[in-house]
Amino acid sequence: MALLSIRNLTTVFHAEEGEIKACDQVSMDIPAGKTIGLIGETGCGKSVLGMSILRLLPRNAVIRGEIYYKDQDVLKMNGDQLKRLRGNEIALLPQSPSTSLNPVLKIGFQIAEGLHLHRKTKWEQAWEKAVEMLDFLKLPEPEKRVQEYPHQLSGGMKQRALAAASITGNPSLLIADEPTKGLDAVLRAQVVGVLRQLARETGAAMLLITHDLKVAASLCDQIAVMYAGEILEQGAAEQVLKDPVHPYTKGLLASLPEHGLHPIPGYSPSLLDVPAGCKFHQRCSLARDLCAEKCPPLQVINGVQVRCFFGDQSGEPQQELHNRDLQEAAV
Numbered sequence: 001m002a003l004l005s006i007r008n009l010t011t012v013f014h015a016e017e018g019e020i021k022a023c024d025q026v027s028m029d030i031p032a033g034k035t036i037g038l039i040g041e042t043g044c045g046k047s048v049l050g051m052s053i054l055r056l057l058p059r060n061a062v063i064r065g066e067i068y069y070k071d072q073d074v075l076k077m078n079g080d081q082l083k084r085l086r087g088n089e090i091a092l093l094p095q096s097p098s099t100s101l102n103p104v105l106k107i108g109f110q111i112a113e114g115l116h117l118h119r120k121t122k123w124e125q126a127w128e129k130a131v132e133m134l135d136f137l138k139l140p141e142p143e144k145r146v147q148e149y150p151h152q153l154s155g156g157m158k159q160r161a162l163a164a165a166s167i168t169g170n171p172s173l174l175i176a177d178e179p180t181k182g183l184d185a186v187l188r189a190q191v192v193g194v195l196r197q198l199a200r201e202t203g204a205a206m207l208l209i210t211h212d213l214k215v216a217a218s219l220c221d222q223i224a225v226m227y228a229g230e231i232l233e234q235g236a237a238e239q240v241l242k243d244p245v246h247p248y249t250k251g252l253l254a255s256l257p258e259h260g261l262h263p264i265p266g267y268s269p270s271l272l273d274v275p276a277g278c279k280f281h282q283r284c285s286l287a288r289d290l291c292a293e294k295c296p297p298l299q300v301i302n303g304v305q306v307r308c309f310f311g312d313q314s315g316e317p318q319q320e321l322h323n324r325d326l327q328e329a330a331v
């Protein structure tokens, strides 16, 4: 059994404009210690999926389906269980150090606080642990840094401090939502280094939400590609990023500068009014009548799970994947 198993997760926002289906029947497994990259265009539901796992969504959101963490359904947890889950089991790595670190509190305090609150560690020991964690994350002069305030640290140092603060509870799963967004190349490389170290040396699994396919390629064991709330393709990172099956994944890769910057024609559909059939059919060069009528089931093609009738290009619609096969093939 995977560390985290998501089954048929659907997250709907009840908004003034109508019902926004941000996640639609998402199933995904995150094995212990593995890094899964979640990629897809802006607004496709990546962050909502991440926040659904932690149940950190506004009141107008309704989550259906199952999210098993170590065999316990997160969607059935009570307040205390959720608190424990967020404090000790699943950590959210915040995006931006400038907004996530408190400018008026010492770095050491901000790291020690989590230990003191969640683990009931005495302050003195929590401070020592903070120094250890900064040292572990290769921050130079950790004893000095814990006494400093965020503005005294460089961007890369702040990233490390933030990473240290998020793993104080010794989590088994990290959720990192666009940790490299808006960073210059140098800082991006540093953050990638910190993430790699977190994953390798803490042994924690990671759900890495990113637009940056290069970052995904360098860190992830597996990749899930999301489009209009659905996972369209998921499997081994090598396979999905080098030899994808789904026309959407192919389009995403072709739109990269190194592949000639060929954008996918058209736009993602509004989540208020998604098209019938395959959600990608209006933008897909392989689409036929069937694609506008029926939603393709998940099936295994070339060892990856794909939601496409014609992804193998043989011209014959594929057989539906049985539930048992899905579990065996599950990423």
Ligand SMILES: Nc1ncnc2c1ncn2[C@@H]1O[C@H](COP(=O)(O)OP(=O)(O)OP(=O)(O)O)[C@@H](O)[C@H]1O
Binding pocket: 013, 015, 020, 022, 040, 041, 042, 043, 044, 045, 046, 047, 048, 049, 058, 060, 211, 271
């Ligand atoms: N509180 C909310 N109320 C209503 N709709 C919401 C709410 N939060 C998110 N949404 C909608 O859910 C959809 C998915 O948003 P989400 O933030 O998950 O996208 P994303 O894939 O993370 O995009 P990006 O790459 O830009 O971060 C969007 O259409 C968004 O407008």
Ligand code: NI
Binding pocket: 046, 047, 048, 177
């Ligand atoms: Ni997002």
